[in-house]
Amino acid sequence: MMMKKKFVAVALSAVCLLSAVGCGQQSASTASSASSVSSSVASSASASQVMDAEDYLSGISGTYVELFPEMAKSEYRNLWIDAATPLVGEDNAESATDMLLGMCMAEPYGEEAVEKYTADPDSTAFNCYFLGGVEKFVMNGDTITGLDAQGQEVFAHTYQKLDVDNENGFLFYQSEDADSGEFTYFAFAPDTMETTYHLEFRYAEDLDDLQSWYEGNYAYWNAAAIAEDYDQATMENVIELFVTENLSEAE
Secondary structure, three states: OOOOOEEEEEEEOOEEEEEEEOOOOHHHHOOOOOOOOOOOOOOOOOOOHOOOOOHHHHHHOOOEEEEHHOOHHHHHHHHHHEEEEEEEHHHHHHHHHHHHHOOOEOOOHHHHHHHHHOHHHHOOOOOOOOOOOOEEEEOOOEEEEEEEOOOOOEEEEEEEEEOOOOOOOOOEEOOOOOOHHHOOEEEEEOOOOOOOOOEEEEOOOHHHHEEEEEEEOOOOOOOEEEEEEOOOHHHHHHHHHHHHHOOOOOO
């Protein structure tokens, strides 16, 4: 996730801030024109902490909303400042917060994003919103349901796991229903609310669109979610994790 992969170094005042994520790693096509650091799929959730694909979906049952609009709420601003200050200094904490949020709240994705970031690598950012008219996801065993802003069902399908090799270490699922459209395939990072306090996933009609963050119809898109019923402690934890993994000194 945005918390796991390091992308481009961004100068902020006199400080070099490294943003890390699936929601923010530099693409191969832009790496030569901007500073970059090697990516690492090492996560806060070690392999021993995370279920395998067969058990993963049933283990994340719950209702989820978009992560970053929640993290960006004004009532949580001080949590960001408190987490960033030890890493970048009091003078840079506000700017660091804005930079980190901005890197995961971009609008372009797909070919539009590829063209934009190829032309201007320094503007590289990720869209981490839900797509397809979904405002909430409900995970219930092997069933995934999407709800719109009025709470009406956008889709509901049962899913079976797939054995798919991929560069991102995601866990893949395929709908058991015909004509599932853009919700045919889901690919989940091995995050859980218990380990990293959020989820990350992608979905598409074509499995090939989920193989790379930087190419295809969903380039530079990686949905990030948090349980709808999260509490203050969870928000504190996810912000601290995100800030620490992104602003810590580059390895």
